[in-house]
Structures are given as structure tokens and as C-alpha cells.
Amino acid sequence: MYEDLLKPGTKYANLLKPIKIGKMTVKNRMKYAATVDNFANSDGSLGDKEISYLEERAKGGFGIVTSMGGFTDPLGKGYMGQMGLHKDEFIPGMKKLSDAIKKHGAKSVAQIMHTGRYAHPHEYGLGDAPVGPTAMAAKIPRYHPCRELSVAEIKQLIEDHGQAARRIKTAGFDGVEICGIVGYLIANFLCAWSNKRTDEYGGTLEKRARFYLDILRRVRKEVGPDYPVICRVNATDHMDGGNTEEEYIKVAKWLVDNGADALSITVGWHESNEPAITQEIKQGHWLYLATNMKNEIKNVPIVMAYRLNRPDVPDKAIADGIIDMWEMCRPGIADPELPKKVTEGRPEDIATCPACNLGCFMRIFFDSTMACMINPRVGREYEEAAKIKPAKKKKNIIVVGGGPAGMEAARVAAMRGHKVTLYEKSARLGGQLNLAGATPFCSDWNFMIAYYANQMNKLGVKVNLNTPATADLINKAKPDALILATGARQARPNIPGVDKKNVVMAFDVIEGKAKTGQEVLVWGGRAVGVQTAELLASQGKKVTIVEDAKRIGRDINAFNIWGFRHRMAKAGVKILLSSKVESIGDQGVVVNTEGKQQTLKADTVVIAMEMEADKGLLEELGSMAEVEEIHSVGDCVAPRKAYNAVHDGFRVAVQI
Ligand SMILES: Cc1cc2nc3c(=O)[nH]c(=O)nc-3n(C[C@H](O)[C@H](O)[C@H](O)COP(=O)(O)OP(=O)(O)OC[C@H]3O[C@@H](n4cnc5c(N)ncnc54)[C@H](O)[C@@H]3O)c2cc1C
Ligand SMILES: Cc1cc2nc3c(=O)[nH]c(=O)nc-3n(C[C@H](O)[C@H](O)[C@H](O)COP(=O)(O)O)c2cc1C
Ligand code: SF4
Numbered sequence: 001m002y003e004d005l006l007k008p009g010t011k012y013a014n015l016l017k018p019i020k021i022g023k024m025t026v027k028n029r030m031k032y033a034a035t036v037d038n039f040a041n042s043d044g045s046l047g048d049k050e051i052s053y054l055e056e057r058a059k060g061g062f063g064i065v066t067s068m069g070g071f072t073d074p075l076g077k078g079y080m081g082q083m084g085l086h087k088d089e090f091i092p093g094m095k096k097l098s099d100a101i102k103k104h105g106a107k108s109v110a111q112i113m114h115t116g117r118y119a120h121p122h123e124y125g126l127g128d129a130p131v132g133p134t135a136m137a138a139k140i141p142r143y144h145p146c147r148e149l150s151v152a153e154i155k156q157l158i159e160d161h162g163q164a165a166r167r168i169k170t171a172g173f174d175g176v177e178i179c180g181i182v183g184y185l186i187a188n189f190l191c192a193w194s195n196k197r198t199d200e201y202g203g204t205l206e207k208r209a210r211f212y213l214d215i216l217r218r219v220r221k222e223v224g225p226d227y228p229v230i231c232r233v234n235a236t237d238h239m240d241g242g243n244t245e246e247e248y249i250k251v252a253k254w255l256v257d258n259g260a261d262a263l264s265i266t267v268g269w270h271e272s273n274e275p276a277i278t279q280e281i282k283q284g285h286w287l288y289l290a291t292n293m294k295n296e297i298k299n300v301p302i303v304m305a306y307r308l309n310r311p312d313v314p315d316k317a318i319a320d321g322i323i324d325m326w327e328m329c330r331p332g333i334a335d336p337e338l339p340k341k342v343t344e345g346r347p348e349d350i351a352t353c354p355a356c357n358l359g360c361f362m363r364i365f366f367d368s369t370m371a372c373m374i375n376p377r378v379g380r381e382y383e384e385a386a387k388i389k390p391a392k393k394k395k396n397i398i399v400v401g402g403g404p405a406g407m408e409a410a411r412v413a414a415m416r417g418h419k420v421t422l423y424e425k426s427a428r429l430g431g432q433l434n435l436a437g438a439t440p441f442c443s444d445w446n447f448m449i450a451y452y453a454n455q456m457n458k459l460g461v462k463v464n465l466n467t468p469a470t471a472d473l474i475n476k477a478k479p480d481a482l483i484l485a486t487g488a489r490q491a492r493p494n495i496p497g498v499d500k501k502n503v504v505m506a507f508d509v510i511e512g513k514a515k516t517g518q519e520v521l522v523w524g525g526r527a528v529g530v531q532t533a534e535l536l537a538s539q540g541k542k543v544t545i546v547e548d549a550k551r552i553g554r555d556i557n558a559f560n561i562w563g564f565r566h567r568m569a570k571a572g573v574k575i576l577l578s579s580k581v582e583s584i585g586d587q588g589v590v591v592n593t594e595g596k597q598q599t600l601k602a603d604t605v606v607i608a609m610e611m612e613a614d615k616g617l618l619e620e621l622g623s624m625a626e627v628e629e630i631h632s633v634g635d636c637v638a639p640r641k642a643y644n645a646v647h648d649g650f651r652v653a654v655q656i
Contacts, residue, residue: 006347006450011345015311015339016029022261023226028061029326030064031062031063031066031326033332034068034069035370036069036370044083049382051097052100053381055381060337064107067173068111068113069179071083073156073157074121075119075126075131078115080368094168098171112164112178113184116188117130118143133194134148142365163222168223169222176227178219178229178231179232182234182269190234212251228261231264233263235249236248263297277306279443291322305328309353312347335375352444356560357560374448377650394418395418396419397481400484402431402465402485404433404452405646406483406485408648408653409633410456421462422462424466425466431645432635433642475621484636486614486618488611490610492505495583496582510532516536520602521605525608526556526608532606545574547578551577611635615636634649
């Protein structure tokens with residue numbers, strides 16, 4: 001499957017066709033989506049960090065590069081480093097951004113986004129509550145209850161959007177986009193659940209849509225008839241009390257009737273209790289929403305992102321007339337050169353985003369600057385230290401370990417002109433990612449392995465599989481530098497009965513090396529335990545997880561864990577929290593839950609407890625190492641995540 005999707009020379013003729021949005025001609029069908037990255041200054045002005053970040057996407061070949069959503073007044077600021085569109089004094093900085101994008105042949109579009117109930121005026125110094133159509137409590141603890149907007153304030157907000165559009169046009173952007181999605185202010189008005197007003201801005205769908213349409217009309221009046229205006233609108237809310245798909249088609253039609261030149265359609269709210277953007281959603285799953293819209297709306301392009309992380313599906317969707325343009329956020333964070341690679345028929349070189357959400361969503365929601373698991377350069381594009389430059393002195397480098405840390409180190413070192421040899425003791429590259437990718441709903445990790453394996457090959461890294469590197473091998477080879485990326489292994493806790501035949505390791509279960517009975521107790525409820533449990537449940541086994549912490553999956557990020565919880569509940573996986581396995585005997589497994597003992601029946605016990613850093617080779621080398629420069633990267637430093645592995649590998653290789 002992966003080989004097919006990664007075939008060098010693949011043509012994506014549909015993605016390369018120019019397209020018109022209003023009077024604007026765009027060179028291809030690839031749009032970099034609006035992305036709040038927290039790279040703006042605290043007052044909302046823009047600096048080098050944001051400009052160089054987006055310039056790199058323009059250079060990478062996107063037809064349109066969209067700015068992050070900018071707030072129209074400080075009460076609409078939802079992110080620590082969100083762009084501000086509320087002051088004329090920001091226009092020169094905005095102009096630098098539009099110039100940087102246009103320089104590379106991309107069209108520059110700036111997005112207007114008032115975050116409504118998701119704003120943080122307390123934290124960002126205003127001392128007011130967030131605003132919404134109706135006062136209500138927040139569903140997510142991160143947010144505060146909002147207060148109700150007066151009609152006068154609503155009119156002011158409409159005017160603010162018009163003024164923001166004026167600044168955008170004055171700053172030289174080619175177009176403007178209005179964000180009416182995923183639970184921000186406009187969506188709050190559109191949805192009956194969050195809009196209980198009884199005046200002209202609440203009640204029927206028509207009245208709830210008035211705020212959006214008033215904004216659109218005000219923006220249109222400000223920018224004139226020929227200036228491209230794109231409207232982002234949900235196609236489904238996935239909220240109890242949210243709008244139906246039919247209602248959104250009506251809203252979309254009204255937007256077009258009122259001057260939208262293109263629609264970017266989206267899925268869900270931040271508060272939705274259905275997954276929209278995680279790996280469990282298959283590529284192209286949401287395209288049916290575009291089909292429904294297309295059936296009703298023929299006269300403007302439909303643009304869509306959401307779990308379209310490889311070119312194959314969107315290329316076909318364009319050919320089939322389902323969408324007109326492939327929008328992408330995370331795939332463009334992960335690989336700014338994705339369009340260039342598509343254009344050049346090099347799908348095998350795309351660093352595919354596996355929707356891990358570790359660097360992007362997880363960081364921006366918690367007031368950090370955006371980063372990316374697979375792309376350590378994100379937000380550092382302008383920094384000399386993050387540039388992959390030719391090495392001053394070309395070295396012979398040995399990398400031990402073919403997991404993400406070792407392969408990223410090898411990739412960057414080889415790009416810099418070093419001669420790199422990699423040793424991997426197993427028969428394949430990928431390290432633990434092979435295990436991650438073998439569990440249900442996580443197969444996108446395999447694209448990451450394939451990407452790295454291709455880069456090893458193309459960059460001339462000499463890969464030796466089935467070759468454990470030993471101190472002897474290293475000392476004989478005498479490299480100028482040694483990078484240890486030996487990863488982590490599973491720890492085997494020492495309790496009575498742990499050596500019994502029916503006790504197996506989770507890694508062996510995932511790899512299919514160890515068989516389990518029908519009733520399985522998984523000991524450990526972090527990522528490895530949770531993913532193993534899900535795998536076993538998918539095989540029809542009766543699974544119980546025993547976890548010593550108060551919650552399951554504490555090393556799985558907040559964006560992904562609830563999907564696991566939901567699926568495990570559906571599959572009937574039993575979870576015992578605050579519980580310890582004390583012994584494994586013939587009568588069963590003795591489990592202690594907060595001082596209360598019980599004996600559980602299990603045909604097999606699967607160990608999925610702590611990981612331990614594999615420092616074997618480092619210790620073997622000891623003081624006898626005949627290498628001047630030794631670096632350790634990834635899980636062999638401390639067991640962590642793919643994010644840390646890749647970032648460690650990059651950091652060392654970029655300066656070695
Ligand atoms: C089931 C599972 C699910 C996971 N899910 C996620 C997730 O969703 N998100 C996330 O970010 N992370 C996840 N991880 C963790 C992530 O895979 C690891 O953090 C990452 O792979 C560590 O990378 P590494 O290169 O440091 O080490 P590893 O991936 O462990 O690779 C080390 C490599 O070194 C080789 N090696 C060791 N010693 C030698 C030697 N002497 N000679 C030659 N080769 C040697 C090993 O065979 C191995 O291939 C998951 C892990 C597992 C097991
Ligand atoms: C870090 C991050 C920031 C985002 N910021 C915005 C934003 O400012 N405006 C917006 O309309 N959507 C925003 N989105 C949503 C994306 O534009 C996109 O619709 C969504 O991520 C799904 O597409 P993808 O699967 O290609 O990532 C953001 C997404 C991410 C990951
Ligand atoms: S952090 Fe993960 S999900 Fe976010 S863009 Fe990077 S690879 Fe994709």
C-alpha cells in the first residue's frame with residue numbers, strides 16, 4: 001500500500017491546475033490553511049518569526065498561503081501569539097508578510113478570526129470575560145464562561161471586521177478570509193446551542209446567520225466587488241444542538257449569495273465529542289461533506305482540509321469534482337515543500353504528518369509557540385542555527401539505531417555533506433514507530449518510516465540492517481563522531497510470578513511474536529498499554545488494563561487520548577485505575593486497588609509498564625571508546641516521544 005502511494009514520478013495533474021477564486025488566478029490547487037502558531041508578538045504585531053515561517057510555505061510552492069486568523073479587537077484574542085488586525089500601526093508588518101508570500105508566486109490571503117467564547121481576555125490583560133451571543137459556562141476547563149454581547153457591541157464587531165479587511169487590503173494581501181468555524185465567535189452565533197438570543201441575531205437559522213452575513217457584507221463593502229473573499233464555514237458541527245448538515249448548506253448558499261468567492265468547509269468544534277482530525281479518521285473521510293455542498297453550490301470553488309495528508313486522495317477528489325482545492329494545515333506545517341514535491345512527482349520525499357498533534361495543537365492551546373514533531377525547523381526558519389548548512393569539516397559519522405532519532409540525525413548529517421553509516425540491529429528501519437504503526441488506527445506512522453527510509457537511500461546513508469553495533473565495531477571503524485540512538489526497551493518489573501509462561505511483553509504482542517489467550521490483563525495503561533489493549537480488543541479478546549495512575553494514557557496528548565478512551569469503552573476494555581499488580585499465580589493475578597486486593601482471572605498477562613533507556617552500547621564503550629565525539633539522542637537519553645527523538649536528532653546533526 002505505502003509503496004503505491006509513494007511511487008516516484010507519480011503525476012498529480014489535478015493538483016497542478018490553476019484555479020480562479022473570484023478574479024484571482026491561483027497557480028495550483030494547494031492552499032496553506034490559516035494556522036494560529038503563536039508566532040506574533042504579544043501585542044499582535046508581526047515579526048520575523050511569523051514572516052519567515054509563512055515565507056517558507058510560499059517558497060515551498062503553495063498556490064495560496066493564508067495567514068493565521070487575526071483578532072479584530074483584543075476581546076477576540078484566543079491565543080497568546082495571535083496576530084492582531086485591530087490597529088493601523090500593524091499594517092507595515094502585515095505588508096512585510098504579504099510581500100514575503102507574493103515574492104514566491106503564491107497568493108497571500110489574510111484571515112480574520114474573532115475567537116468568541118474561546119478567547120482569553122483575563123490571561124491576555126483585559127480583565128473582561130470572553131464574549132458570545134449568549135452568556136454561558138464553558139464546557140472545556142481551559143475556557144472561561146462568556147458574557148452576552150449587546151446589540152451595540154455586535155454592530156461594533158461587524159464594523160471591526162470591516163476595518164480589519166481594510167487593513168488587510170491596504171497591507172497588500174491578495175485576498176481576505178473570514179473564519180466562521182469550529183466554535184469561534186461567528187460559529188457561536190450560527191449555532192442554536194450557543195445562541196439563545198431572541199433579537200434579530202438569534203432564533204431561526206436566518207437570524208443566527210445574520211451576524212456572519214452582516215460581517216461578510218461589511219467586508220465586501222470595504223474591499224470592493226473584485227477583491228477575493230473566502231468564507232470558512234463548518235459543514236457539520238458534531239455538537240448536541242449544533243447545526244445539521246442541511247442547515248450548513250443553507251448557510252453556505254447565503255454566503256455565496258452575499259459575495260463569498262470561495263468556501264472553505266470544515267468539521268466540528270473544539271468542544272465536539274466526535275473525533276475530526278486524529279489518525280483514526282481515514283484519509284478523505286470528510287469528503288462526503290464536500291460532495292453534499294457541491295451538489296447544491298456550483299458557482300464558487302469548494303476548498304477543504306481535514307485528514308487529507310497525502311496528495312493522492314485530494315488529487316482524485318478534484319478529478320471527481322468533489323472539491324476544487326486541497327487545503328492543508330498540518331501537512332503544510334510538517335512539510336513546507338509538499339507542493340514542490342507534488343509538482344516534481346516526488347511523493348516519496350514528503351514528510352507526512354501523522355496527525356500526532358504533539359507539536360502543533362498541543363502547544364498552541366497551552367500558550368506555547370507552535371512546533372512540529374516531524375519538522376524541527378518550524379518557527380525557527382529565520383534562525384541561522386536551524387539552517388541545514390554544509391559542514392565546515394566533513395566527518396565520518398556512525399549512527400547507531402534506525403529509529404526516528406537515528407534517522408533524523410543521519411538525514412541532516414548527510415545533507416550537510418558528512419559521510420554517514422547507520423547500524424540497525426533489527427531487520428528494518430523505524431524502531432518503535434513500527435510498533436506504533438502496527439496498532440489500530442495508527443498506521444500513518446508507517447508513512448513516517450517510509451519517508452525516512454527513502455531519505456537514507458537518496459542521501460547516500462550507508463544503512464546496515466541486522467547489524468548490532470558493538471564497542472568493538474565502533475572502535476575498529478574509528479568514526480570522527482558517533483551518534484547513539486539506541487532507543488528504549490520495555491522494563492520487566494520484578495514481582496512474584498512475572499517469569500511464568502503466560503506473561504509476555506507488549507512489544508512482542510504487537511509484533512505478533514507472542515500469542516495471548518482469550519482473556520488478557522494488560523499491566524500498564526500508558527501509550528504502549530493502551531495501544532496494545534486496543535489491538536487485542538480488535539482481535540476479539542476480553543481485555544482489562546491495570547494502571548497505577550489515576551488516569552489512563554497520561555503520556556498520550558489531550559487531543560488524542562479521548563479518542564482512545566471512547567474506542568476502548570466501545571470495545572468493552574475494562575480499566576482499573578490506581579491499581580497495582582502484586583503477583584501472578586495459578587489462581588489468577590492479584591491486583592491491589594487503593595489497598596483493596598482482588599484476584600483477576602487472566603489467560604495471559606501483557607507487561608506494558610515503564611520503558612527504560614537502552615544505554616547498553618554507551619556503557620559497553622565506557623572509557624574505552626576510541627571516538628572523540630559521542631552524542632546520545634532520542635529515547636536512549638530518556639524514554640519519551642517521537643517528537644523528542646526527531647528534535648534531538650536534528651539538534652545534534654545540524655551542528656556536528
Ligand atoms: C506502541 C507504541 C506507540 C507509540 N506511540 C507514539 C505516539 O503516538 N507518538 C509518539 O510521539 N511516540 C510514540 N511512541 C514512542 C516513539 O515511538 C519513541 O519515542 C521513538 O520511536 C523513539 O525513537 P528513538 O529513535 O530514540 O528510539 P527507537 O525508536 O527505540 O529506535 C532505536 C533503534 O535502535 C536500534 N538499536 C538499539 N541498539 C542497537 C545497537 N547496539 N546496534 C544497532 N541498532 C540498535 C533498535 O533496534 C531500534 O530500531 C510509541 C511507541 C510505542 C512502542
Ligand atoms: C496549530 C493550528 C492552528 C490553527 N489555526 C487556525 C486558524 O487560525 N484559523 C482557522 O480557520 N483554522 C485554524 N486551524 C485549523 C486548520 O486550518 C485546519 O482546518 C485543520 O487543522 C484541519 O486541517 P488539517 O488536517 O490539514 O490539519 C488551525 C489548526 C492547527 C493545527
Ligand atoms: S506536530 Fe504532528 S500533527 Fe502537528 S503538524 Fe507536526 S506531525 Fe503533524
